[in-house]
Amino acid sequence: MRRLLLLILLLPVIMAGWLVWDYHRFLQTPVNLAAATEFQVPAGASLRRVGQELAAAGIISKPHYWEIQGRLSEQDQGIRAGEYLIQPRHTPEDLLALFIRGRTIQYSLTIPEGWTFLQMMRAIAAHEKIRDTLEPDDYMNVMAYLGRPGEHPEGWFFPDTYLFPRQTTDMDILRIAHQRMQKELDLAWENRHEDLPLNNAYEALIMASIVEKETGRADERTQVSAVFNERLRRGMRLQTDPTVIYGIEHFDGRIRRRDLRADNPYNTYTRDGLPPTPIALPGAAALQAAVNPGDSRALFFVSRGDGSHHFSKTYQEHRRAVIQYQLGGDASRYGR
Numbered sequence: 001m002r003r004l005l006l007l008i009l010l011l012p013v014i015m016a017g018w019l020v021w022d023y024h025r026f027l028q029t030p031v032n033l034a035a036a037t038e039f040q041v042p043a044g045a046s047l048r049r050v051g052q053e054l055a056a057a058g059i060i061s062k063p064h065y066w067e068i069q070g071r072l073s074e075q076d077q078g079i080r081a082g083e084y085l086i087q088p089r090h091t092p093e094d095l096l097a098l099f100i101r102g103r104t105i106q107y108s109l110t111i112p113e114g115w116t117f118l119q120m121m122r123a124i125a126a127h128e129k130i131r132d133t134l135e136p137d138d139y140m141n142v143m144a145y146l147g148r149p150g151e152h153p154e155g156w157f158f159p160d161t162y163l164f165p166r167q168t169t170d171m172d173i174l175r176i177a178h179q180r181m182q183k184e185l186d187l188a189w190e191n192r193h194e195d196l197p198l199n200n201a202y203e204a205l206i207m208a209s210i211v212e213k214e215t216g217r218a219d220e221r222t223q224v225s226a227v228f229n230e231r232l233r234r235g236m237r238l239q240t241d242p243t244v245i246y247g248i249e250h251f252d253g254r255i256r257r258r259d260l261r262a263d264n265p266y267n268t269y270t271r272d273g274l275p276p277t278p279i280a281l282p283g284a285a286a287l288q289a290a291v292n293p294g295d296s297r298a299l300f301f302v303s304r305g306d307g308s309h310h311f312s313k314t315y316q317e318h319r320r321a322v323i324q325y326q327l328g329g330d331a332s333r334y335g336r
């Protein structure tokens with residue numbers, strides 16, 4: 001009788017001890033997964049709901065323990081919505097920390113230097129993890145949506161690789177890229193060379209876009225900038241092919257003489273000064289080169305055909321370089 005009474009008295013203690021052991025074992029045992037699995041925490045979901053959905057997905061077995069741990073650690077109100085990657089090594093305790101810290105899956109979008117605004121918009125629209133809120137007809141209104149109505153969007157978005165969680169919108173990406181460009185442009189303009197023929201930061205952005213399109217070589221950017229800044233200073237036309245290409249609605253990859261003669265706002269062979277807007281998205285190096293040109297008095301340059309350029313101070317020298325590098329030494333083919 002005594003033994004039975006003792007057993008009855010000890011049974012709650014044994015059960016309590018087993019429950020504590022089972023609770024801690026649950027928290028520290030890796031989840032029931034054979035491979036990494038994506039899991040979506042809905043917006044506004046409670047600790048209890050998340051635990052139930054984890055159990056429904058077969059990731060954890062005791063959602064009530066999950067809820068208890070969240071409440072005991074006073075983290076029941078801090079779970080962040082988003083898409084998470086749960087690894088087989090994660091424990092339920094790890095999951096709670098993961099959701100509290102908001103370490104969601106990050107996707108990426110790369111906007112290369114020299115892309116145009118429309119190329120960027122097509123890449124954003126094609127990204128399966130970015131939520132589209134804009135139609136192609138809305139693209140030219142993007143600056144108005146960003147609080148800058150009446151401005152042309154070309155050039156105003158910084159080329160870089162951007163990381164973002166699922167359900168990020170196209171306007172979220174554009175807002176971040178625009179803020180980054182504004183910051184980089186302000187920095188470049190604040191640190192500009194004092195003797196520039198550029199009147200404001202926007203003209204520097206236009207110049208940077210031309211430099212970006214004219215050369216991809218880091219060692220030539222300041223030289224290219226020097227040529228165009230010197231031409232502006234002397235009142236010479238820029239005569240740069242990338243601006244002409246930008247002004248051709250359906251460019252087929254080849255510039256013809258008639259293209260150089262067809263007048264439009266972007267044809268720097270027929271128009272003085274800078275084009276009305278940037279012609280591409282310039283990177284930080286092009287921005288800096290645009291406002292800090294090299295110490296050169298060259299007025300011309302021509303491609304050598306290997307990615308580099310030959311720079312000339314006189315038209316005669318430039319003509320010889322064109323014949324050498326572009327016409328294979330045949331002066332009779334020189335047409336401009």
